[in-house]
Amino acid sequence: MPVDLRRQGETAAGLPDLEALLASVQAGYSLPQAFYDHPAMLDLDLRAFLSRHWILAGHISQIPEVGDYFLFELGNESVIICRADVSSVRAHANVCRHRGSRICLEQHGQVRRLVCPYHAWSYHLDGSLAAAPRMPEDFEKSAYGLQAIRCELVEGLIFVALADDPVSFEPVRALLTRCLAPYDLPGTQVADQRSYSISGNWKLSVENYLECYHCTPAHREYARFHSDSSPREEAANRLEELLQRAASVGGLTERRVEHYGLGALDNQESLVYDRDPLYPPAVTGSETGAPLAPVLGSLTGYDGGTAYIHVGPLSYLLLYADHVILYRFTPRTAGTSQADIWWLVRGDTEEGVDFSRAELTWLWELTIQQDKTIIESNARGVSSMHYRPGPYSPFEPMVVKFQAWYLDSLRRNLPEGRGSQF
Ligand code: FES
Ligand code: FE
Numbered sequence: 001m002p003v004d005l006r007r008q009g010e011t012a013a014g015l016p017d018l019e020a021l022l023a024s025v026q027a028g029y030s031l032p033q034a035f036y037d038h039p040a041m042l043d044l045d046l047r048a049f050l051s052r053h054w055i056l057a058g059h060i061s062q063i064p065e066v067g068d069y070f071l072f073e074l075g076n077e078s079v080i081i082c083r084a085d086v087s088s089v090r091a092h093a094n095v096c097r098h099r100g101s102r103i104c105l106e107q108h109g110q111v112r113r114l115v116c117p118y119h120a121w122s123y124h125l126d127g128s129l130a131a132a133p134r135m136p137e138d139f140e141k142s143a144y145g146l147q148a149i150r151c152e153l154v155e156g157l158i159f160v161a162l163a164d165d166p167v168s169f170e171p172v173r174a175l176l177t178r179c180l181a182p183y184d185l186p187g188t189q190v191a192d193q194r195s196y197s198i199s200g201n202w203k204l205s206v207e208n209y210l211e212c213y214h215c216t217p218a219h220r221e222y223a224r225f226h227s228d229s230s231p232r233e234e235a236a237n238r239l240e241e242l243l244q245r246a247a248s249v250g251g252l253t254e255r256r257v258e259h260y261g262l263g264a265l266d267n268q269e270s271l272v273y274d275r276d277p278l279y280p281p282a283v284t285g286s287e288t289g290a291p292l293a294p295v296l297g298s299l300t301g302y303d304g305g306t307a308y309i310h311v312g313p314l315s316y317l318l319l320y321a322d323h324v325i326l327y328r329f330t331p332r333t334a335g336t337s338q339a340d341i342w343w344l345v346r347g348d349t350e351e352g353v354d355f356s357r358a359e360l361t362w363l364w365e366l367t368i369q370q371d372k373t374i375i376e377s378n379a380r381g382v383s384s385m386h387y388r389p390g391p392y393s394p395f396e397p398m399v400v401k402f403q404a405w406y407l408d409s410l411r412r413n414l415p416e417g418r419g420s421q422f
Pocket of ligand 2: 208209214215218219367371
């Protein structure tokens with residue numbers, strides 16, 4: 001009898017049957033293989049899920065002057081984030097309205113106008129077309145401005161959404177305004193920013209970030225001081241103290257806030273906020289637990305706490321009393337993703353005087369390298385003909401919730417005519 005080499009959910013033509021694939025998902029189990037490595041999956045993920053959600057693009061200090069820009073890229077999409085005038089940040093599709101060339105090729109820069117390198121059409125920073133050489137006299141320039149991308153600025157953080165009809169940003173604004181206010185993020189600077197290529201689908205990167213089941217075996221250094229990796233009783237006492245201190249500086253006093261946008265009527269961004277103590281003697285996320293930089297904003301001292309924030313599917317924040325980590329995973333191709341990390345410290349501090357970049361970045365540089373290794377091993381195993389979805393443990397609840405949210409969104413937002421094959 002011939003061996004059937006088709007994978008779960010695949011039709012005879014080799015293309016996945018999406019309905020069969022969705023029907024084959026077992027609740028509480030990792031996803032069928034095609035979700036993690038099929039070439040058609042990225043396009044579907046982008047159109048039916050990621051484009052409708054808010055993604056961290058960067059920090060306001062990256063574009064301090066009018067004309068400064070940087071690129072935000074995801075799959076084949078590229079967005080120009082620029083300081084259009086003193087008080088506004090704009091996001092434009094990095095796609096020329098003439099014949100579609102990329103306009104900005106450098107990852108960041110300073111420009112007076114955005115000029116396409118192909119035939120030199122040029123655009124004002126607000127996206128309107130300024131000049132189109134040798135086009136007919138009656139050419140309507142006003143009809144060919146750059147496509148605007150939805151963009152929001154909150155507490156110094158720039159978020160974008162690729163679709164015209166994303167979920168509501170207001171819950172994100174409300175939560176971040178409350179919990180970030182004592183940290184004064186608009187007054188911070190990017191002390192370092194690094195990108196990491198990961199040979200694994202974006203969902204493998206995100207699933208790995210969402211659970212700390214792997215922290216004890218994979219992150220010995222992180223697990224030493226971070227109580228989410230192995231909760232002990234002493235953490236509970238410290239947590240009470242933390243919540244009282246948060247109240248005294250006008251911060252968020254809840255231990256945990258969680259919202260996943262499940263169901264057709266829910267049009268809000270998914271959010272998680274989680275406050276956790278560090279184990280003594282640690283007061284921050286450093287090699288020894290000792291302070292790394294001056295205390296942020298209006299915080300009254302090194303409180304020995306962390307807060308984890310998840311915004312939408314790809315963006316994460318980690319708050320310490322003296323620095324903030326911004327974390328983002330983006331898809332590149334079906335089988336590759338990218339992690340970006342920003343380290344923020346007070347804007348009035350100086351490298352070498354108030355903090356050491358090597359010490360500041362030590363923990364999360366090490367941790368992301370460890371994660372890259374395990375995600376890539378996971379990706380190789382998931383692509384094997386012997387892979388079968390496996391059961392999640394009780395220590396992976398966020399992965400289970402994320403997966404339910406993702407699948408629910410796919411089912412509800414499938415592009416027209418993509419119900420069965422894609
Ligand atoms: Fe941009 Fe021609 S494609 S000017
Ligand atoms: Fe990890």
